[in-house]
Amino acid sequence: NLATNGGGIYATNGSHVVIEDGAKIAGNVALGGFRNPSERVKSSGGGIYMAPYSDKNNRNTLDVTGGSITGNIAYPQINTTTPASLGGGGIFSGGDLTVSGNASIDNNFSFEGGGGILLWYKTKNNSLGHDVSADPVSPTFFMDGGTVKNNASWCSEGGGIRCEGLGTIESGLIQNNYTLTNYDFGGGGIYVETSDNRDDHGILTILNAE
Numbered sequence: 001n002l003a004t005n006g007g008g009i010y011a012t013n014g015s016h017v018v019i020e021d022g023a024k025i026a027g028n029v030a031l032g033g034f035r036n037p038s039e040r041v042k043s044s045g046g047g048i049y050m051a052p053y054s055d056k057n058n059r060n061t062l063d064v065t066g067g068s069i070t071g072n073i074a075y076p077q078i079n080t081t082t083p084a085s086l087g088g089g090g091i092f093s094g095g096d097l098t099v100s101g102n103a104s105i106d107n108n109f110s111f112e113g114g115g116g117i118l119l120w121y122k123t124k125n126n127s128l129g130h131d132v133s134a135d136p137v138s139p140t141f142f143m144d145g146g147t148v149k150n151n152a153s154w155c156s157e158g159g160g161i162r163c164e165g166l167g168t169i170e171s172g173l174i175q176n177n178y179t180l181t182n183y184d185f186g187g188g189g190i191y192v193e194t195s196d197n198r199d200d201h202g203i204l205t206i207l208n209a210e
Contacts, residue, residue, distance in 0.1 A: 004094070005042075007072060008048030013161060014058040017048070020123030021066030021102055030092075034113075038182040044118070046072030046108060052094030052120065052139070060095030062147065066102040069129045074110040087111070087162065088118030089151060096140045100173065103146035109154070112189065114162035116151035117141070120162040132141070141167035141204075153179040158191035167192075167204040 007028030011017050019025065025047045032043030047069045052062045056089025066116065069090045090109035096141050097119060099105065105116045119141045141163055148160045156162075160177030178188045185191065 003030060004032060004043045005030055005055065007047060009048045010047065011060050011062070012051035015025045016061045016178065017050070017063040019069070019103070020066045023067030025069045026071045028072045030103065030147045032076040042086045043074050043076055044086040044088050046074040046089045046110065048091045050093040050095045050097070050151050060091060062091065062095065064105070066103055068095065068106065070103040070104065070106050072108045074112070076111055079113045085144055085149050086118065086120065087113040087153065087156060092118050092120060094139055099143045099146040101145050105146070105148045105151045108151045111154045113153055113156040113158050115153040115159045115179070117161045118158070119163045119165040139165035143169040145171045145174050147175065149175040150178065151177045155180070156195070157187045159188045161190045162187070163190065163201055163204045164191045169204070169206045171208045176182040
């Protein structure tokens, strides 16, 4: 499957998506480019795209309790002179994401940040067609079990996970992820970032992960 955002699944407007044992989101592509000569369209969420929310009471939620999200790609249009991509090879989440149980997020690739998972926070998101509140609630990430492994980011941070929200990892395996960037900071397994001088995002607490 192929789309600009969410090669496999695109969810918005207060959606609640559950991926359970036996499910497989595989081989999907989010491919960016240009809507017109002056407007870039950024590609995000090769496997799953959870749109940022404009209303704190209308949050999108993704629960990955089992199954696999594997072999998905988020990539810009290769024939453009200014590649357009945000990232999230496996999952792009602007909402609330839980990974638990037997979930596997593996072998995904992103040209930009978050080869496996990108938890994305911005106050304005016009490039994706969403007008996010000037004072939004941070997206969240909670991991209690599952694996994030063998994912890659080509030229930005967070081969496995890039967290710009509020995250907690209580258990799980994060293994053999990598980033090949020569331009940004790194974070083969996990990269955490904050912005806008705010203290309600860019925080990740790790308890019992391997």
